[in-house]
Amino acid sequence: MPHCLCQITVELCGSVTMRVIIIFLLSCLLPHSLANGRDPFAWLYNRRSEGHFLGSLQADTAGGPCPDECDCPPTYPVAMYCDGRGLTAMPTIPSRIKYLYLQNNAITAVPDSAFVNATNLVWLMMHHNQLTSEAIGKEAFLKLGLLQRLYLQHNNLTSIPPNLPRTLTDLRINHNNIEKVTAVDVEGMDNLTVLYLHDNAVTDMGTSLKALKSLTLLDISGNKLTKVPTGLPEHLHQLYMESNSIDSLPEGFLSSFTQLQYIRIAHNQLTDKGIPPNTFNVSGLVELDLSFNKLERIPPVSATLRHLYLQANQIKEFTLGSFCTVVDVSNFSKLQTLRLDGNEISRQDIPSESAVCLRQASTIEV
Numbered sequence: 001m002p003h004c005l006c007q008i009t010v011e012l013c014g015s016v017t018m019r020v021i022i023i024f025l026l027s028c029l030l031p032h033s034l035a036n037g038r039d040p041f042a043w044l045y046n047r048r049s050e051g052h053f054l055g056s057l058q059a060d061t062a063g064g065p066c067p068d069e070c071d072c073p074p075t076y077p078v079a080m081y082c083d084g085r086g087l088t089a090m091p092t093i094p095s096r097i098k099y100l101y102l103q104n105n106a107i108t109a110v111p112d113s114a115f116v117n118a119t120n121l122v123w124l125m126m127h128h129n130q131l132t133s134e135a136i137g138k139e140a141f142l143k144l145g146l147l148q149r150l151y152l153q154h155n156n157l158t159s160i161p162p163n164l165p166r167t168l169t170d171l172r173i174n175h176n177n178i179e180k181v182t183a184v185d186v187e188g189m190d191n192l193t194v195l196y197l198h199d200n201a202v203t204d205m206g207t208s209l210k211a212l213k214s215l216t217l218l219d220i221s222g223n224k225l226t227k228v229p230t231g232l233p234e235h236l237h238q239l240y241m242e243s244n245s246i247d248s249l250p251e252g253f254l255s256s257f258t259q260l261q262y263i264r265i266a267h268n269q270l271t272d273k274g275i276p277p278n279t280f281n282v283s284g285l286v287e288l289d290l291s292f293n294k295l296e297r298i299p300p301v302s303a304t305l306r307h308l309y310l311q312a313n314q315i316k317e318f319t320l321g322s323f324c325t326v327v328d329v330s331n332f333s334k335l336q337t338l339r340l341d342g343n344e345i346s347r348q349d350i351p352s353e354s355a356v357c358l359r360q361a362s363t364i365e366v
């Protein structure tokens with residue numbers, strides 16, 4: 001999955017060598033990541049081909065002023081690299097900078113004045129720092145009228161910072177200590193497509209995300225949700241909710257989405273009773289992960305589903321009707337992967353007619 005790779009690689013960015021590998025991965029997998037049609041890593045390719053990659057970035061400030069503690073590559077003067085340098089406070093940011101890398105430091109505060117001159121920022125990477133919500137100025141982000149990517153994951157935040165730019169397309173704030181998400185936090189973010197909120201302490205989100213009309217990927221796994229948030233944005237392609245305490249799904253849950261392809265609800269408390277009939281019999285779904293729950297039956301799924309994960313439940317019976325209600329030349333399940341291991345059935349429980357219905361399955365694990 002491209003987005004996973006991206007996340008992993010960005011977090012490894014601390015090491016320069018890693019960064020080079022990442023760039024090649026990023027550049028082939030994520031062509032859209034080249035903001036404004038320019039590649040913010042362009043200077044690295046050049047340096048590398050010149051054969052003195054580990055040269056002295058520090059000294060050359062031909063591109064304009066640069067704080068001592070950061071690197072501003074002269075061949076790409078709109079980027080500033082201050083990552084992994086043990087910083088505890090924000091550096092001064094020259095106004096030309098569009099791409100700012102501050103990750104892997106120990107920065108504790110973002111005062112209101114931090115970005116006053118940095119109004120051209122497009123990417124702001126602040127993941128893996130020591131930020132607390134109390135130490136972020138109410139107006140700190142207010143002037144960043146061009147910001148698209150904001151990475152705040154792995155900090156000590158207890159809420160989404162106020163007054164974030166409405167221009168954001170990608171907001172990552174996973175691995176913090178956020179308990180509540182309100183509509184005001186994300187109000188007007190009409191272009192937000194990716195929101196990572198996983199591994200926080202969210203118990204309730206109300207209908208806070210409803211207005212995010214461009215959101216395609218939402219990760220709220222690893223929180224403290226006991227039910228599916230109501231009013232999730234209807235254009236989601238990927239919805240990840242694993243490792244919460246959800247025991248039931250609302251009626252017609254999936255019919256409100258028009259483009260949902262991947263849904264993961266593994267490691268929750270789902271029971272048969274909590275799943276209304278035909279919940280998963282919706283076309284368009286590609287992958288459904290219901291592993292590590294408390295299901296005793298295989299829920300009926302659409303014949304177009306490709307991957308179904310049901311391992312580690314309490315399923316006692318192999319019901320072929322969950323996959324095919326009619327079987328003939330043109331009516332069969334498109335399922336390729338079916339995992340049923342860690343349940344209360346064995347291979348003998350799978351009827352031989354299954355071969356016709358599940359003719360495309362290359363992996364059936366029991």
Ligand SMILES: *[C@@H]1O[C@H](CO)[C@@H](O)[C@H](O)[C@H]1NC(C)=O
Nearest residue numbers: 092093094113114115116117
């Ligand atoms: C912003 O720019 C002004 C004028 O160049 C300068 O005096 C001030 O120190 C800058 N502030 C920050 C936080 O960079």
Ligand SMILES: *[C@@H]1O[C@H](CO)[C@@H](O)[C@H](O)[C@H]1NC(C)=O
Nearest residue numbers: 107108129130131132155156
């Ligand atoms: C942030 O959280 C970590 C781990 O919980 C803790 O060790 C650290 O002291 C916290 N830092 C601040 C500034 O609160």
Ligand SMILES: *[C@@H]1O[C@H](CO)[C@@H](O)[C@H](O)[C@H]1NC(C)=O
Nearest residue numbers: 165166167168188189190191
């Ligand atoms: C969303 O993107 C469009 C097209 O790039 C732009 O015109 C619009 O102003 C953006 N909306 C916000 C809230 O930034």
Ligand SMILES: *[C@@H]1O[C@H](CO)[C@@H](O)[C@H](O)[C@H]1NC(C)=O
Nearest residue numbers: 281300301321322323324325
């Ligand atoms: C799914 O719904 C369709 C009608 O929309 C129906 O024909 C089919 O039998 C259902 N599949 C299962 C497995 O219940």
Ligand SMILES: CC(=O)N[C@H]1CO[C@H](CO)[C@@H](O)[C@@H]1O
Nearest residue numbers: 303325326328329330331332
């Ligand atoms: C239940 C089902 O999908 N039935 C289909 C079987 O295939 C014929 C065409 O061959 C369709 O018309 C049915 O809808």
